[in-house]
Amino acid sequence: MNWKNTLIDFVAYIFCANGWSSSSRSESKRRASRWKAFFTNPEARKNHITSEWRKWLVFILWACINIGLFIEAAVRWHDLIYAKLSKITALKTEDILRLTWYVTFARGFGQLLNFNSALLIVPTMRTLSNTLRTLKLSHIFPLEKNLIFHRYIAYWVVFCTVGHGFFHYLNYANYYFAYSNEQTTVTSSILACWVQKYGITGNLLVFVMYLMYATSHSNYRKTRNYTVFWYTHHLFIIFFVLLLVHGKVFWIWFLGPCVLYLFERILRNVRGSEETVVKRVHCLPSRVLEIVLEKPRFDYKAGQYAYINCPLISKHEWHAMTISSAPEDEFLHFHIKCAGDWTNALMDLFNPTHSPTVVINKPKTPDDKDYLIKVDGPFGTAADDVFDYETVMLIAAGIGATPYASLLKHFNNKLEEEKKGGKPIKIRRCFFYFINRDHGSWEWFSSLLNDIEEKNPHFFQINTYMTGKLKAEEVKKIIYGSSEYQQSGKKQTGDMLLRAMYEYMPTSSDELELHVNDIIELKEQDDSGWWEGKNLNTGKTGLFPSNYVIHIDALTKLRENQNRHYGRPDWKREFTYVKQWIDRNTSQHKKVRSKVGVFVCGPPALSKDVYSFALAESSESVQFVYHKENF
Template structure:
């Protein structure tokens, strides 16, 4: 096996494919993205081995010259007489076929090399960080002035959530709602490019991304931006960034529908930040290309800290749309799907043993929390968690009721359902779209997994 070209290349191809497939598992991609990223570059070995594998000429066929003296149709049943003059069938001669895999590989490889060249060119284009908002271990707010040709000095603001926001500018950069870019930080890694959804609107003079700190690379980026330091970060210490993109997603079609349902889970809310901001800009500019008349927005969040950065946007939209008499244009519901142990009601903590299975106890405590929350804050004008007029809900939406109500309110409409969230939620929403689509109302499902 290891003494022939076919044997060596076959083993190399098999090992490369095994590593690529195993590192593609979701648990690897989410928890060890670097392993996923680097092992997938073994495709180079895979294709090189695939091209040279044929040079071993293991697969053999009858030569053209031999076919003239031994026609398989005539001589197949006369194999006992092969080589005898009276049979007219010479002994067939076989030879390995010349390798032809390169014909199928060279085209895709040329396209790949062109894409790499475009990425290299884009990576050398200057990217200016105009603002960084990052989580911090410290309760201070830091403001830095960068030496840039901007009307206002950009800032680095530290707050306690687990989301890093980068606002950047790049010459000639153009985007649409819901698109994403690949970001590289050379001071962290010169080889790694990570995809992040853009949270800015096309109408804004910058582009931004919100990055959840969950792995080694995002942690290193957070530290490179000075998030782990209590002292003021100097402008020259901010890392250089490289941007490739933007690239399209299903969210770009959002303005093609009269009615839109936006469903985001956790950090999956990021593409909808771009959409909601763009909707606002288009309406104040009286853009006639927007057909959307109503937006239903649902955000499912596991913890209150995650509300921090996006609630500011919703508060701004809430005020501005009220001023423009557009309060009915956007309906939103925010769901807190999890809670800390310290948030469990006091009375539930005194039980020595569970009175029901644990999920039932949690459901009871969740309802208790919601009732207590409404009892204390029902007269407050704004929700104490988000600062919005719409109160925060506990638990998860009843999707059957939500789809039924929307279908009743908007007959003879096509409703675009856009999801950025886990696959399990996607399956549930897709099922609801199919079950509630009728002759007079259609629910069109679009998803973007994260």
């Protein structure tokens, strides 16, 4: 998108933004249903409070501070203004009372703006959030909801701005009418909101806020132009400068957060100054870009994320990306879905010809230099709490699987260490749910899922869901390629796919070389233990031992079993199954309520559905504790 189209799109959006969509209406109905259950169902109320007490603690604390500040400012200014206006003989008693209340409310909202505007930048401080998480304060404060808190404060700032401006406009208007007979410079009263310092800065603040808020809406940020959002959001510098000029005492409120933020920016620049070499790039047909980097000089935990910067695209833009490699891996891996302007530019940089599949080892720039990426991190997420549970449900949709790719690898590594006498992990069972619209989205993930499911079936249960509409050819592949169909005596071997689980080196010319995770199209099978097939990775055909391969689903390329689904998940059934599994595997003498960690990374609709079921399906014996990744 060139700059002219971007500008036109931006202007059109900020003047026509944020309609109330059908999804907004359905969400309102869902929320109303939850609140009805909260007030009418004691069990639902108990589950909600148990699950959300940290959020309510922060909200109640914040609300009490706001109420206290408003009352303090209102009382102080009411007495001061009333005493001052009473000395002016030209004003009638009703005018004095009216003006006093207008100023009182304006000053009350002004004090709230001082507090909340200063507080607005605190949730965005990644280093502070990471430090609090390291101190285990995430068990008290919902640190994973930092950006949600930031947005809610921003909404409240809008409300307070409207209140502050509305009562000041009433004050100016009534000031003009009250003085219309006596005041010689009447124009100063009605124009005070436009020509003097406070009026000019106040109206400029509203304009700056409008630009920032319009481009911050998810409809614009995620589907139109993230770069415009990123640069427009940096108008916060002008916003705070105007506030410092506008409010006489705002600097007192802003001093602490400002010092913390400046310290945060210094640390970001220091951490992000190190450049790491790109070791490998893999461009997949589904427009997922795998970037493999040399490990920076930091230690990270499974499921964490980092900010990355590509100087060849923009020296100033940083984007949050989940680390998809395990801490034990030699290199740092990122899997990036190319769906926005910056990610598409990244794909174009490494794959300018737009080839469906490209693998580049040690890529070089046109002037034969290493590609360099800057990394700032790591930063914690809700996934940091996964190790607090014995049973976990990891639920991902599409590229939302990246934090769980890291976790699944890490779990598998720890289980292998445990077999060799290493320290066991607390988690004893992991239910993983992977949801995708089409089979192309499985290509980067299927080999990992096959590997962990094969090595530790007692620990992992992999549930997959393909929700997109299938073509007739795909349905035939599923049916004819299934081992059940093959065993029925109706031979369609050309549609059956296998995956190599072990390395096999041929001992004669008619045998087929196999590497782990190679996909083989079966040509012929018999009872001798030797089958004939074509290795789709190498294009060669030959014989291979049948005990070196497993049957896989034709579309997902995962082992055939009852956990491969076509359609949307039935969450009630899945939560019920987990409860039954816990009941079967928990001692009858155990009276403590079992807790299951439910971790979700995906679109809002999925998160809200899972959240509703986590609350509804919690019982006296099992509590589902919901955690949401920011996605």
